Amino acid sequence: MNCPFESQEGSALLLAYSSRKLDAQAVAPLEQHLESCAVCRDFVRGQSAVWNALDLWEAAPVSADFDRRLYQRIEQQVSWWDMLVGPFRPAIRHALPLAAAAGVVIMAGILLDRPSAAPAVADTYGAQVEVLQPDQVEHALAEVEMLDQFNHLMRSDPADSNPKM
Amino acid sequence: MDERVNRNMGAAAAALDYDAELMLRVKEGDGASFNVLLDKYRSSVIHFLYRMIQNHAVAEELAQEVFLRVYRSRGTYEPTAKFTTWLFRIATHLALNSLRDGRNERSQERLDDNSDDLPARQVSDRHPTIEATLVYQARLEEVRTAIAALPQKQRAAVLMHKYEEMEYSQIAKVLTCSESAVKSLLFRAYETLRARLAHMA
Numbered sequence: 001m002n003c004p005f006e007s008q009e010g011s012a013l014l015l016a017y018s019s020r021k022l023d024a025q026a027v028a029p030l031e032q033h034l035e036s037c038a039v040c041r042d043f044v045r046g047q048s049a050v051w052n053a054l055d056l057w058e059a060a061p062v063s064a065d066f067d068r069r070l071y072q073r074i075e076q077q078v079s080w081w082d083m084l085v086g087p088f089r090p091a092i093r094h095a096l097p098l099a100a101a102a103g104v105v106i107m108a109g110i111l112l113d114r115p116s117a118a119p120a121v122a123d124t125y126g127a128q129v130e131v132l133q134p135d136q137v138e139h140a141l142a143e144v145e146m147l148d149q150f151n152h153l154m155r156s157d158p159a160d161s162n163p164k165m
Numbered sequence: 166m167d168e169r170v171n172r173n174m175g176a177a178a179a180a181l182d183y184d185a186e187l188m189l190r191v192k193e194g195d196g197a198s199f200n201v202l203l204d205k206y207r208s209s210v211i212h213f214l215y216r217m218i219q220n221h222a223v224a225e226e227l228a229q230e231v232f233l234r235v236y237r238s239r240g241t242y243e244p245t246a247k248f249t250t251w252l253f254r255i256a257t258h259l260a261l262n263s264l265r266d267g268r269n270e271r272s273q274e275r276l277d278d279n280s281d282d283l284p285a286r287q288v289s290d291r292h293p294t295i296e297a298t299l300v301y302q303a304r305l306e307e308v309r310t311a312i313a314a315l316p317q318k319q320r321a322a323v324l325m326h327k328y329e330e331m332e333y334s335q336i337a338k339v340l341t342c343s344e345s346a347v348k349s350l351l352f353r354a355y356e357t358l359r360a361r362l363a364h365m366a
Contacts, residue, residue, distance in 0.1 A: 012333070012348045015355060019327070046359040053362045054327050056301070057308045059212035060221050066207065070229050074236050 004033070005040050014040060018047030184248030192239045199239075203232060206249070209329055210256050216324050217260040219313055227259045246338060253329070253339045257321050264317055304365060311361040319354035326351055 004010025016022040017030055034041050063069075184205070190198035210231055215224035234255050293301070312320060318340060325331045325339065333351075337344045 008345065008348055008352070011352050015351065021330075043359075046363040047355055049363045049365055050355060050358045051327070053304070053308050053365045054312075054358075056305050057216070057312075059208075059215045062208055062211050063225055066211070066225060066229070067203065070203070070232055073229060073233055077233070077237065 003037055003040060004030070005037075005043060014043055015047060018044050019051050182247050182249075185244035188235075188239070188242050188248055189244060191236070192242050199236060202235070202248070206252060207232075210252065213253065213256055213324055213329060214260055216312065216328065217257075217317075217320060218263060219309060223263065227256070227263060230259055231256045247335065249331075250335055250338045253325065253331075254341075257339055260321070261317055307362065307365065311358055314361075315354050315357060319350050319357075322347055322350045323354045323358070 002010070004013045013022065013026065013030060017027065022030065034044060184202060187198040187202050191202070207228070211224055211228040214227045214231075215221055218224050218227065231252065235252065312323070315323065321340065322336055325336045326333075331339070333344050333347045336351075337347045340347065340350075342350075
């Protein structure tokens, strides 16, 4: 038998032996090993001491009114919940699948509606461009014409005015 | 159809464990089954929490919360694991939260004064001498301090292994870790305890 102390499985075996939880079949080979292995023997001795020490610690007895307090809390919660939901419970049970189905339909409607919204916005812009573009061009041309006339006047003004001076 | 589902679930639960079947009855509105479960596990849950928290009042308060949660969850209960795995998962979760929140600070201060928490019968049944009582109390104090000094997860693992006699696989499910991690946790914990308590042999 390989020294169990060297592997995790082996350590678990030693722990099980120390805590008197090892299968009867596994006890004999381990005890044979313990006779020749001081490391494992020390480990088992130490762990047995720990196990016995832990046995000292008994928990305190449970309070006599533990159940009464618990059922009181349960009753409070149940009555509160029943007051709210109790009268509607059969209706809720039947309405819940319907509500879920309605929710799915609404969600599907929203999702299906969403893609059509984007092109609509694009169309509006398109229409705006088509309607406004000729006006803008017309205005721009009128302004260019006006500027041209203004420039022409500015250029001709000094020539006309100088001889007068 | 509901009856057939219930019957199938009941059969699955029975195959899993009798407690799960009781819990399924609680789910169907059988309060008596809840009482059976409470009777069966009241002490072990309180004792586990007491050893985790080391304060009797807080342990009982948390145990109340554990059973309250069990009762509240009855409607959604599914017997996917052993009932005790579920029960101790709730208990461990509450204990670790309580330790994290420092709700047990009072108890840590009271480690020196353990007179309230001692089971009276331990000393009274055997009519021990004052000296024997003092020795017992000193040794018990050493054990409690050694356990309290363990990291929380190691502590939970040791308490479940030693006092609740749970298998590695079940402790692993309660602590939501691998079986190998539990073995490692336990090995380290018991080694720490050996270093502290071996002289008590």
